[in-house]
Amino acid sequence: MKKLLMTGLTIGALLGTVACSNTADNNDNKAAQTQTQKETTKTEINQExxxxxxxxxxxxxxxxxxxxxxxxxxxxxxxxxxxxxxxxxxxxxxxxxxxxxxxxxxxxxxxxxxxxxxxxxxxxxxxxxxxxxxxxxxxxxxxxxxxxxxxxxxxxxxxxxxxxxxxxx
The missing domain is CATH 2.60.40.1240 (Immunoglobulin-like)
Structure with missing residues (x-):
C-alpha cells in the first residue's frame, strides 16, 4: 500500500512539474507576442x-x-x-x-x-x-x-x- 501511495505521489509530482513548465513557456510566448504587438501598434506609419x-x-x-x-x-x-x-x-x-x-x-x-x-x-x-x-x-x-x-x-x-x-x- 505504501509503495502504491509513493508511486502515485511521484507520478502526480511529475505531472504537476510538466504542467507548470508548459504554463511558464506559454506565458513567455504570450509576453513576447504582446511586446511585438505593442511595438507594431505604436508606429505612426501611414498617419497623415x-x-x-x-x-x-x-x-x-x-x-x-x-x-x-x-x-x-x-x-x-x-x-x-x-x-x-x-x-x-x-x-x-x-x-x-x-x-x-x-x-x-x-x-x-x-x-x-x-x-x-x-x-x-x-x-x-x-x-x-x-x-x-x-x-x-x-x-x-x-x-x-x-x-x-x-x-x-x-x-x-x-x-x-x-x-x-x-x-x-
Missing part, C-alpha cells in the same frame, strides 16, 4: 499630419544595404508622401527631416543620390525617399519634420513614431 498646409505621411521605412557606411551603422530609407494643400509653391526635401532615437540622439540626412526634394505646386503631391545613417542597434525611432531653411522662424515640428525598422528583403 499637416503643417503649413502640407499634408505629410510616412508610408514605410526599412533598412537597405549600403557598403559606404561604417560597420556599426545601417542605412534607413524612409518613404514619404507630401501633398501641398496650400495656394503657393512649397519646397521640401529629405534634409527637412531627421531621425531621433529614444535616447534623444539625432541623425540627419545621409548624402545619398536618391534623396528626395522638390518644389511642390499647389494641389500636387511629391513622393520620395529620404536616407539616414543610424546605429545598427537603433530602436524606437521617431522621424521629425524640422524645415531646414525656415524663414518664418516657426517653432512647430511634426513627429512620427516609426518604431524599430526592419531590414529590406
Amino acid at each position: 499630419k499637416t503643417i503649413n498646409n502640407m499634408a505629410m505621411k510616412i508610408t514605410s521605412d526599412n533598412i537597405v544595404n549600403d557598403d559606404t557606411l561604417k560597420n556599426d551603422q545601417s542605412l534607413l530609407a524612409v518613404h514619404f508622401t507630401i501633398k501641398n494643400n496650400g495656394k503657393v509653391d512649397y519646397g521640401v526635401g529629405a534634409g527637412d527631416f531627421y531621425i531621433k532615437d529614444s535616447k534623444g540622439n539625432k541623425y540627419k540626412m545621409y548624402g545619398h543620390e536618391d534623396n528626395f526634394g522638390d518644389v511642390i505646386k499647389p494641389g500636387k503631391t511629391l513622393q520620395g525617399i529620404g536616407y539616414y545613417a543610424i546605429p545598427k542597434d537603433a530602436t524606437n525611432l521617431t522621424v521629425v519634420y524640422d524645415k531646414a531653411v525656415d524663414t518664418s522662424k516657426n517653432d512647430k515640428t511634426l513627429e512620427w513614431n516609426i518604431g524599430t525598422p526592419k531590414t529590406a528583403k
